[in-house]
Amino acid sequence: MPFANLSSRLQETFRKLRARGKLTDKDVDTALREVRLALLEADVNYLVVKDFIAKVKERAVGHQVLASLSPGQQVIKIVNEELTSLMGGTQSKISLASKPPTIIMMVGLQGSGKTTTSGKLALHFKGKGHRPLLAAADIYRPAAVKQLIVVGEQVNVPVFSMGETNPVDIAKAAVAHAKTHGNDIVIIDTAGRLHIDTELMHELEEIKRSVNPHEILLIVDSMTGQEAVSVAVSFDQQLGIDGVILTKLDGDARGGAALSVKAVTGKPIKFAAMSEKMDGLEVFHPDRMASRILGMGDVLSLIEKAEATFDEQKAKELTEKMRRDAFTLEDFREQLAQIKKMGPLDQLLGMIPGMGKLGQMRDLAVDDSHLKRIEAIISSMTVEERRNPDIIGGSRKRRIAAGSGTRVQEVNRLLKQFNQTRQMMKQFSEMERRGRKGKGGFNLFR
Amino acid sequence: MMLRKLFSRGGKKEAKVMPDPRINDDQVKPEGGADAGLLTDAERSQGSEANTEEVTPQGLFARLKQGLTKTRTGFIDRIGQILAGRGIDEDLFDELEEILIQADVGVATTLELIGRIRQRVETERITDSNAIQGLLKAEIKDLLSRDHQPLALPDHTPAAIMVVGVNGVGKTTTIGKLAYRIKQNHAKVVLGAADTFRAAAVDQLRVWANRVGADLIAHQEGADPSAVAFDSVAAAKARSADVLIIDTAGRLHTKTNLMAELGKVYRVTTRELGRDLDEVLLVVDATTGQNALSQAKLFSESVPLTGIVLTKLDGTAKGGIILALANELRLPVKLIGVGEQMRDLQDFDPISFTEALFN
Ligand SMILES: Nc1nc2c(ncn2[C@@H]2O[C@H](COP(=O)(O)OP(=O)(O)OP(=O)(O)O)[C@@H](O)[C@H]2O)c(=O)[nH]1
Numbered sequence: 171m172p173f174a175n176l177s178s179r180l181q182e183t184f185r186k187l188r189a190r191g192k193l194t195d196k197d198v199d200t201a202l203r204e205v206r207l208a209l210l211e212a213d214v215n216y217l218v219v220k221d222f223i224a225k226v227k228e229r230a231v232g233h234q235v236l237a238s239l240s241p242g243q244q245v246i247k248i249v250n251e252e253l254t255s256l257m258g259g260t261q262s263k264i265s266l267a268s269k270p271p272t273i274i275m276m277v278g279l280q281g282s283g284k285t286t287t288s289g290k291l292a293l294h295f296k297g298k299g300h301r302p303l304l305a306a307a308d309i310y311r312p313a314a315v316k317q318l319i320v321v322g323e324q325v326n327v328p329v330f331s332m333g334e335t336n337p338v339d340i341a342k343a344a345v346a347h348a349k350t351h352g353n354d355i356v357i358i359d360t361a362g363r364l365h366i367d368t369e370l371m372h373e374l375e376e377i378k379r380s381v382n383p384h385e386i387l388l389i390v391d392s393m394t395g396q397e398a399v400s401v402a403v404s405f406d407q408q409l410g411i412d413g414v415i416l417t418k419l420d421g422d423a424r425g426g427a428a429l430s431v432k433a434v435t436g437k438p439i440k441f442a443a444m445s446e447k448m449d450g451l452e453v454f455h456p457d458r459m460a461s462r463i464l465g466m467g468d469v470l471s472l473i474e475k476a477e478a479t480f481d482e483q484k485a486k487e488l489t490e491k492m493r494r495d496a497f498t499l500e501d502f503r504e505q506l507a508q509i510k511k512m513g514p515l516d517q518l519l520g521m522i523p524g525m526g527k528l529g530q531m532r533d534l535a536v537d538d539s540h541l542k543r544i545e546a547i548i549s550s551m552t553v554e555e556r557r558n559p560d561i562i563g564g565s566r567k568r569r570i571a572a573g574s575g576t577r578v579q580e581v582n583r584l585l586k587q588f589n590q591t592r593q594m595m596k597q598f599s600e601m602e603r604r605g606r607k608g609k610g611g612f613n614l615f616r
Numbered sequence: 617m618m619l620r621k622l623f624s625r626g627g628k629k630e631a632k633v634m635p636d637p638r639i640n641d642d643q644v645k646p647e648g649g650a651d652a653g654l655l656t657d658a659e660r661s662q663g664s665e666a667n668t669e670e671v672t673p674q675g676l677f678a679r680l681k682q683g684l685t686k687t688r689t690g691f692i693d694r695i696g697q698i699l700a701g702r703g704i705d706e707d708l709f710d711e712l713e714e715i716l717i718q719a720d721v722g723v724a725t726t727l728e729l730i731g732r733i734r735q736r737v738e739t740e741r742i743t744d745s746n747a748i749q750g751l752l753k754a755e756i757k758d759l760l761s762r763d764h765q766p767l768a769l770p771d772h773t774p775a776a777i778m779v780v781g782v783n784g785v786g787k788t789t790t791i792g793k794l795a796y797r798i799k800q801n802h803a804k805v806v807l808g809a810a811d812t813f814r815a816a817a818v819d820q821l822r823v824w825a826n827r828v829g830a831d832l833i834a835h836q837e838g839a840d841p842s843a844v845a846f847d848s849v850a851a852a853k854a855r856s857a858d859v860l861i862i863d864t865a866g867r868l869h870t871k872t873n874l875m876a877e878l879g880k881v882y883r884v885t886t887r888e889l890g891r892d893l894d895e896v897l898l899v900v901d902a903t904t905g906q907n908a909l910s911q912a913k914l915f916s917e918s919v920p921l922t923g924i925v926l927t928k929l930d931g932t933a934k935g936g937i938i939l940a941l942a943n944e945l946r947l948p949v950k951l952i953g954v955g956e957q958m959r960d961l962q963d964f965d966p967i968s969f970t971e972a973l974f975n
C-alpha cells in the first residue's frame with residue numbers, strides 16, 4: 171500500500187538523519203526529497219508540494235537544525251509545523267446569521283458526499299438545539315430528492331422538496347418555508363456538477379444571488395487527486411466558498427487534497443466526514459490532518475491528549491509498576507479506563523505512530539463495545555486471579571467466561587493481550603532507562 | 617454472439633477530437649493562503665484546432681472527445697511547449713515528471729516511465745528533444761495495450777456482471793448506461809439492486825431501469841444484499857434474460873466487514889449461477905488520486921476483478937491513474953464514463969486513447 175511505503179520511508183529517512191547526528195545541507199536535501207515524494211504519494215498537488223518544500227528548506231537548512239541534538243526530530247517538527255500552518259492553524263466553525271435563518275449551501279463535484287453530509291450537518295445543528303430544514307435542490311440525479319428525504323427521516327429533520335422544478339425556485343421557497351415554520355437553519359443540497367460546466371455553475375450563482383447564503387460549503391472527497399486544486403479554485407472563483415468539508419476520511423486516503431485545497435483557496439476546512447451513516451461528522455483538526463498526510467500518526471495530539479486526560483498520580487504508579495515488572499490485570503483494567511477517557515478507540519489507534527506502517531488498522535477491529543467486554547471479563551475474576559493471571563487454567567477460564575457473559579476464546583484473547591502489553595511495557599521501560607543515560611527524551615523514530 | 621457484437625464498436629477509432637471551449641479551469645489564480653501565482657505554470661493552452669466532428673449515430677464519440685480533449689490539452693500541449701526548441705537536459709526530465717505527476721500517474725509509475733525514456737535516450741543516442749514525445753507516447757501506449765481486453769460477454773445466458781467500488785464513484789450510473797447500451801441491441805436485461813444500504817439507492821436504480829427498459833429485482837432497504845443477488849440470478853434465469861447486472865453498495869475497501877459482505881454476495885451469485893460471473897468490474901472515479909491503487913488491491917482480495925470502469929472523464933481529471941493501475945496491477949480498463957447521461961459510456965481503447973492524448 172502506498173500508505174505503508176510513505177510512512178516507513180519517512181521513518182527510514184529520519185532514522186538515517188538521526189544516525190548521522192549532524193545535518194549537512196545535503197542531508198536536508200535528501201530528507202526533503204523523501205518528504206516531497208511522500209507528499210506527492212499523498213496526492214498533495216505538486217505545485218503546493220514545491221512551495222511547501224521550499225518553505226521547509228528555508229527553515230531547516232542552517233543553524234536551527236544543526237544546533238539541535240536530535241536532527242530527525244527537529245526536521246519532523248518543522249515539517250509538521252509548516253504542514254499544520256498550511257492546513258489552517260486553527261479550527262473554524264460555521265458562522266450563524268444574526269438574523270435567522272442561517273442559509274447553508276452545499277456544493278461540489280458529483281458523488282463527493284453533499285447529500286449525505288447535508289444530513290450530518292442537520293443532525294449536528296439539531297444536537298445543538300437548532301431547528302434545521304433540509305432543502306432538496308438536486309433535480310437531476312435520479313432519485314436525489316428521495317435520497318434527501320430518506321436522509322432527513324434518518325436524522326429526523328424536515329425536508330423541503332418541490333419535485334423537479336427550477337432549483338432556484340426551490341431554494342427561495344425553502345427559505346420562505348423556513349421563515350414561516352420557525353426553522354433557524356436551512357441546508358440546501360444541490361446537484362453534483364463539474365466545475366467546468368458553465369451552465370450548471372451559473373445555476374449555483376443564481377441560487378446564491380436569490381437566497382444570499384451565509385455559508386457556501388464545498389464538499390471534497392478526500393480521495394481526490396491532483397485536480398482538487400482546479401476544482402476548488404473554480405468553485406471558489408465562481409461562487410466564493412466559505413469553507414470546505416472533507417468526506418470519506420474513514421478510508422485509507424492520505425487526504426493530500428485537503429492541503430491542496432486549503433493552500434490554493436485559503437478557505438478553512440470546517441468539518442471532516444468519516445462515515446456513511448449520519449454520525450460521522452467531526453470538527454476538522456489541522457494538526458491531525460497534517461500528521462495523517464505525513465503518515466506518521468498524530469504524535470503531538472496523542473501526547474497532548476494523554477497529558478490532559480491521564481491521571482498523573484495513577485500514571486506515576488503505573489510507571490513504577492512497569493519498572494518493577496509488577497503489572498497486573500487490575501492495572502491493565504485501570505489503564506483501559508484511562509484510555510477510554512481519551513476518546514473513541516479507533517481514533518486513538520490512528521494517532522499512534524507506526525500504525526500507518528503496520529497498515530493493519532482495519533484488522534484490529536477494536537471498538538468501545540470490545541472494551542466493555544474486556545472490563546466484564548476482568549470483573550469476573552477473583553482478586554487473586556487479577557494479581558496473578560498465570561494461575562488461570564481451563565476451569566477458571568470457563569467460570570470467568572460464564573460470569574462475564576463472554577466465551578472462553580475471549581478470555582484467552584484478553585490474557586494474550588495482557589501478556590503482550592506486559593511485554594511491551596518491559597521494553598518501554600528499558601528504552602526509557604537507556605534514554606536517560608543517553609540524550610534523553612522518547613525517540614519516536616527509532 | 618449477438619452480445620459479442622454489442623461490445624465491439626469498431627470503425628470509429630479514427631474520429632477526430634473536438635475542441636472544448638469550456639477548458640479554462642486552470643487559468644484562475646489562487647487567492648490568499650498561499651503564494652499568489654502558485655498555479656501559473658499549470659496554465660494550459662485552450663483547445664486549439666477547430667477539427668471537424670465525425671458524428672456517430674448516438675453522438676457517443678462527441679462526448680468521448682470532449683473528455684479526451686481536456687486530457688490532451690492538459691497533457692500533451694504542455695509537453696509540446698516544454699519540448700519546443702531545447703536540448704535534452706535534467707530540467708526536461710524533471711518537467712516531464714511533473715506533468716505525469718500532475719496527471720495522477722503516481723510517483724512510482726512516473727519514475728518508471730521517465731526512467732525508461734532516459735535509458736532509451738542514452739542507448740539510442742537521442743539528442744533531439746522533439747523525439748521524447750514519441751518515446752513517451754510509445755511507452756504509454758505499450759503500457760495500456762499490454763493487458764487490454766474489451767468487455768466481451770459470453771454466448772451463454774444470462775451473462776452476469778457485478779459492479780463494485782468505493783462510495784460515489786458512479787457504479788449505479790454506469791449500470792444504467794451499460795443496460796442502455798445492451799438494450800439498444802434488443803437484449804433482455806435484468807438489474808439486481810444489491811445496494812440495500814444507501815438512502816434511495818434502489819429508487820435510483822429503478823429510475824435507470826425504467827429509463828432504459830430493464831427489469832429490476834429489488835428487496836426492501838436494509839435487506840440482505842446476498843438475498844437480492846440470489847433472487848436476481850433466479851429471475852434472470854426464469855425470464856431468460858440475456859444479461860444480468862448486479863449493483864452493489866459503495867464501500868471503502870478498508871472496511872473488512874463490508875468487504876466480507878461483498879465476498880458473500882459474489883459467492884452466492886456464482887453458486888446460484890452455477891459458474892463464475894462473466895465480469896466483476898471495479899468502478900474508479902477519474903478524479904481519484906493514488907488511493908485508487910489501494911482500492912483496486914483490496915477489492916481484488918475480496919472479489920476476482922476482471923476489469924475497471926473509469927468514470928467522470930468528462931471532468932478535468934487527466935485519468936493518469938489508468939497508467940498506474942495498468943503498470944502496478946495489470947488490471948485492464950474496459951469502459952470509460954464521460955458524462956451523466958445514458959449514452960455517456962465508451963469502450964476503453966488504448967490506441968485511440970493514447971492517440972487522442974498525443975494528437
Ligand atoms: N465512507 C464514507 N462514505 C461517505 C461519506 N460521505 C458520503 N459517503 C458516501 O458517498 C456516496 C455519495 O454520497 P452522496 O451524499 O450521495 O454524494 P453527493 O455529493 O450528494 O452525490 P451527487 O448528488 O450525485 O453529486 C454515498 O454512498 C455515501 O454514502 C463518508 O464520510 N464516508
Ligand SMILES: Nc1nc2c(ncn2[C@@H]2O[C@H](COP(=O)(O)OP(=O)(O)OP(=O)(O)O)[C@@H](O)[C@H]2O)c(=O)[nH]1
Pocket residue numbers: 280281311362364781782783784785786787788789790811814817864865866867899927928929930931952953954955956960
Ligand atoms: N460527470 C460525470 N458524472 C458521473 C459519471 N458517472 C457517474 N456520475 C455522477 O456521479 C454521481 C454518483 O454516481 P452513482 O452512480 O450514484 O455512484 P455510485 O458509485 O453508485 O454511488 P454509491 O452507490 O453511493 O456508492 C452521480 O451524480 C452521477 O450522475 C461520469 O462519467 N461523469
Ligand SMILES: [Mg+2]
Pocket residue numbers: 284285286308311314359360361362
Ligand atoms: Mg446528492
Ligand SMILES: [Mg+2]
Pocket residue numbers: 787788789811817863864865866
Ligand atoms: Mg450506487
